[in-house]
Amino acid sequence: MPIKSYLVHPSEGKKDQLAQKLSNMEHCEVLPAENEEVLILVTETNSKQEEEILKENLEQISDIKLMAMVSGFDTPKNT
Amino acid sequence: MYQSVHTNRRDFIKKMAMLSAMTAAASMFPGIIFAKEQEKGIPAGANLDWKKAPCRFCGVGCGVLIGTENGKAIAVKGDPKSPVNKGLCCVKGYHSIMAMYGKDRLTKPLVKKNGRYVQTSMKEALDLVASKMQETIKDHGKDAVSIYGSGQWTIPDGYVASKLFKGCIGTNNVEANARLCMATAVTGFLTSFGLDEPMGCYEDIDHADTFVLWGNNMAEMHPVLFSRLLDQRLKRGVKIIDFATRTTRTSMAADKSIIFNPQTDLAVANAICYEIINNGWMNKAFVEEHCNFSKGLTNMGYGLEDNYKFTDKPESISFEDYKAFLEDYTPEKVSKLTGVSVKDIKYLAAHFGNPNKKVMSFWCMGMNQHSRGTWVNNLVYNIHLLTGKISSPGNSPFSLTGQPSACGTVREVGTLTHKLPHGVVMNKEHREFAAKIWDVPVENIPSKPTYHTVEMFRALDRGDIRFMWIQVTNPMVTMPKLKRYRDGAKKEGRFIVVSDIYPTPTTDIADVILPSAMWVEREGMYGNSERRTQYFEQMVEPPGEAMSDTMQLIEVAKRMGYEKQFYYKDETHIEEIYTEYRRHHDNKKHNMAPLEVLKSQSGAMWPYVDGKETKWRFNAKYDPACSNGKDFHFYGKKDGKAIIWQRPYEPAAEEPDTEFPYWLGTGRVVEHWHTGSMTRRIPVLHQAMPHAYVELHPDDAKRMQIRTGDNVKLTTRRGEITLPASVNERGVPAPMQVFVPFFDENMLINDITLDSFCPISKEPDYKKCAVKVEKA
Ligand code: SF4
Numbered sequence: 073m074p075i076k077s078y079l080v081h082p083s084e085g086k087k088d089q090l091a092q093k094l095s096n097m098e099h100c101e102v103l104p105a106e107n108e109e110v111l112i113l114v115t116e117t118n119s120k121q122e123e124e125i126l127k128e129n130l131e132q133i134s135d136i137k138l139m140a141m142v143s144g145f146d147t148p149k150n151t
Numbered sequence: 152m153y154q155s156v157h158t159n160r161r162d163f164i165k166k167m168a169m170l171s172a173m174t175a176a177a178s179m180f181p182g183i184i185f186a187k188e189q190e191k192g193i194p195a196g197a198n199l200d201w202k203k204a205p206c207r208f209c210g211v212g213c214g215v216l217i218g219t220e221n222g223k224a225i226a227v228k229g230d231p232k233s234p235v236n237k238g239l240c241c242v243k244g245y246h247s248i249m250a251m252y253g254k255d256r257l258t259k260p261l262v263k264k265n266g267r268y269v270q271t272s273m274k275e276a277l278d279l280v281a282s283k284m285q286e287t288i289k290d291h292g293k294d295a296v297s298i299y300g301s302g303q304w305t306i307p308d309g310y311v312a313s314k315l316f317k318g319c320i321g322t323n324n325v326e327a328n329a330r331l332c333m334a335t336a337v338t339g340f341l342t343s344f345g346l347d348e349p350m351g352c353y354e355d356i357d358h359a360d361t362f363v364l365w366g367n368n369m370a371e372m373h374p375v376l377f378s379r380l381l382d383q384r385l386k387r388g389v390k391i392i393d394f395a396t397r398t399t400r401t402s403m404a405a406d407k408s409i410i411f412n413p414q415t416d417l418a419v420a421n422a423i424c425y426e427i428i429n430n431g432w433m434n435k436a437f438v439e440e441h442c443n444f445s446k447g448l449t450n451m452g453y454g455l456e457d458n459y460k461f462t463d464k465p466e467s468i469s470f471e472d473y474k475a476f477l478e479d480y481t482p483e484k485v486s487k488l489t490g491v492s493v494k495d496i497k498y499l500a501a502h503f504g505n506p507n508k509k510v511m512s513f514w515c516m517g518m519n520q521h522s523r524g525t526w527v528n529n530l531v532y533n534i535h536l537l538t539g540k541i542s543s544p545g546n547s548p549f550s551l552t553g554q555p556s557a558c559g560t561v562r563e564v565g566t567l568t569h570k571l572p573h574g575v576v577m578n579k580e581h582r583e584f585a586a587k588i589w590d591v592p593v594e595n596i597p598s599k600p601t602y603h604t605v606e607m608f609r610a611l612d613r614g615d616i617r618f619m620w621i622q623v624t625n626p627m628v629t630m631p632k633l634k635r636y637r638d639g640a641k642k643e644g645r646f647i648v649v650s651d652i653y654p655t656p657t658t659d660i661a662d663v664i665l666p667s668a669m670w671v672e673r674e675g676m677y678g679n680s681e682r683r684t685q686y687f688e689q690m691v692e693p694p695g696e697a698m699s700d701t702m703q704l705i706e707v708a709k710r711m712g713y714e715k716q717f718y719y720k721d722e723t724h725i726e727e728i729y730t731e732y733r734r735h736h737d738n739k740k741h742n743m744a745p746l747e748v749l750k751s752q753s754g755a756m757w758p759y760v761d762g763k764e765t766k767w768r769f770n771a772k773y774d775p776a777c778s779n780g781k782d783f784h785f786y787g788k789k790d791g792k793a794i795i796w797q798r799p800y801e802p803a804a805e806e807p808d809t810e811f812p813y814w815l816g817t818g819r820v821v822e823h824w825h826t827g828s829m830t831r832r833i834p835v836l837h838q839a840m841p842h843a844y845v846e847l848h849p850d851d852a853k854r855m856q857i858r859t860g861d862n863v864k865l866t867t868r869r870g871e872i873t874l875p876a877s878v879n880e881r882g883v884p885a886p887m888q889v890f891v892p893f894f895d896e897n898m899l900i901n902d903i904t905l906d907s908f909c910p911i912s913k914e915p916d917y918k919k920c921a922v923k924v925e926k927a
Contacts, residue, residue: 075164079175103185103187104185105176105185110183112172114165140175143167143171143404
């Protein structure tokens with residue numbers, strides 16, 4: 073049951089649009105900064121495979137300039 | 152069968168992950184605002200007045216801003232100006248104000264009459280406390296009265312308690328719960344350096360390349376600091392090594408997790424020193440210039456018997472003697488005992504030995520609640536001293552505290568039996584100095600320490616102590632081998648006063664319960680792990696007749712005839728007390744910042760000299776107290792040199808055997824503040840972690856056919872307890888070990904723990920005793 077957090081740097085001028093896009097995606101929770109060009113993304117998936125698929129989908133998003141993982145908890149299923 | 156609340160726990164982990172990312176962002180973009188998270192829960196249109204305070208809970212000492220409206224605190228956010236947390240908070244911090252508004256808050260004094268509690272006025276209750284104390288002194292002597300306080304006492308609380316008991320009444324029966332968590336850190340510092348508290352500061356985190364966590368579950372216990380480590384990993388690729396007896400969230404987030412057998416950290420630390428010396432990694436110039444070598448007594452016992460006494464006899468040794476001693480600690484020799492592979496011991500040593508890497512060691516209860524705790528503290532200092540990785544940015548052995556003012560109030564004010572605000576009761580000059588400031592005859596302060604905490608409760612059981620005043624702490628949950636001390640406190644002829652904000656198992660043994668004003672319902676200061684003193688003003692009114700612990704003590708002192716010493720005025724008493732207290736530390740080695748400075752910024756680190764805080768003590772570049780003309784000056788010792796100690800491995804007081812084949816260790820959880828008396832009244836935290844449990848290794852659980860939620864009976868030589876099992880959930884102990892958190896007053900694990908302690912620090916070892924485990 074992986075839970076990961078990322079700092080997501082949007083392409084120029086795309087922060088709001090990206091925040092919208094990410095918040096509509098399954099397994100994603102987004103927290104945009106008020107005053108800086110950066111967003112926090114927390115993902116919560118049910119398995120490693122699901123996590124991989126989500127990552128691939130995120131990599132397709134052109135509004136993301138850079139995504140850096142900050143922390144990852146691979147928690148046991150019932151935690 | 153108990154139910155786990157899975158969704159809430161996962162929410163928690165998500166919050167942790169979110170927090171880590173926020174910390175990372177805050178250090179990349181200073182002043183960054185995530186309004187949605189920070190201002191969650193603030194009613195729309197609220198017109199809030201935001202004021203700064205240190206967080207009420209842990210020793211990290213995050214700066215928070217508290218929003219009040221119409222006399223009520225209604226919101227909390229991290230203070231972006233605080234260098235500690237740069238605007239962030241953990242879940243406890245975010246929910247801290249809710250701890251003031253639990254439904255069953257104590258608002259009126261209660262006095263026990265014919266077995267029932269009767270409400271009374273504060274005036275009458277304080278009259279009774281003062282007269283009972285006087286009567287006890289008259290009938291049984293001044294050493295029959297005592298006070299047991301806390302690392303959650305504010306600085307003024309602890310200061311007036313010490314002044315009343317040591318200076319005015321004339322007994323050294325002053326102790327605080329920090330004896331149960333920080334006393335070993337103190338004796339570790341004193342034996343190695345002659346002065347207490349870390350030489351470095353949190354800024355070390357921004358410079359270190361490797362972090363070694365010695366039995367320290369930082370992800371749960373010091374979450375904001377831990378997210379600063381994760382942030383450095385993201386930015387600079389630093390390494391985090393978790394060295395522990397149990398797999399925790401910290402292990403999961405670390406780059407490397409190394410598990411060792413309980414108590415054997417002593418042997419591993421010596422093996423690291425062996426490797427450092429034998430691989431030529433020792434910083435010879437530093438050691439020759441700044442270190443001496445010593446050894447002390449061994450086979451000291453474990454303090455299990457009443458009136459146990461131990462005094463170490465240090466003896467100088469040569470470097471060659473020390474080197475010969477280490478021959479018993481080659482990685483090959485210690486690997487079997489410790490369960491740590493030769494490769495992993497060498498891996499750890501290589502991180503310390505690499506001259507191009509800066510290393511920070513962190514520890515907390517794993518090393519302090521240890522029957523050879525002072526020794527293991529010494530050994531970690533040895534590693535840093537041998538390599539010269541100390542007292543400079545990024546090179547820092549750093550002992551963390553658990554309570555918001557364990558450093559500020561217990562260690563700096565000196566609310567322990569042997570201590571004075573400056574120095575110790577055994578020293579004539581120190582007594583004279585304190586007596587002068589306290590305006591009492593020096594003969595008042597006895598020259599001998601009396602009882603450390605465990606012995607104080609033993610004395611209460613025996614009847615040597617007849618009166619005890621307990622403030623801001625819950626010993627009827629936290630004392631080891633609890634049953635003896637609970638029964639002792641309930642005996643005829645004992646009089647117990649408890650000052651607290653909620654009913655607890657400790658108020659259950661009280662004859663008088665005094666309702667206290669908490670945190671920002673009064674004015675005060677806390678001192679955190681990095682020597683930072685932080686001030687908070689009164690922001691809201693306390694409920695009912697609740698009164699600050701400082702004021703309760705002053706009122707009783709006046710009733711006992713000490714008006715002259717307790718001259719403080721109601722409106723300005725905190726300022727007057729702090730100004731008086733500062734006089735005890737008026738020197739370059741410990742000067743405290745003036746109150747105006749504390750009011751104007753997010754605290755200040757001592758020594759505060761010529762308008763500047765000292766970030767790295769003992770380093771001539773940063774510390775104006777250095778005066779030997781060299782680059783470093785360990786001025787706590789007469790010759791200016793730190794001590795490298797020869798300390799062997801010795802087993803724990805009670806180890807598993809055929810009858811009790813498992814190790815039992817206890818500890819905390821991220822949701823709850825220690826005994827849960829505040830956090831269990833915050834619905835979101837209580838729901839996330841509603842009750843205690845026993846963690847088992849999956850192989851042990853499988854063998855006994857135990858699944859999560861099944862009841863498990865734990866039996867030790869002290870008694871038995873039944874708890875629900877937790878298998879492969881949050882933490883995973885090593886095989887043949889179990890772990891139980893102690894926050895739950897309905898499942899008192901301390902009824903079956905052992906009251907062995909470190910003979911030097913007298914701090915109990917809550918991490919090790921032998922237990923039988925059965926499916927109930
Ligand atoms: S880390 Fe400690 S000081 Fe900081 S918010 Fe959490 S409980 Fe409070």
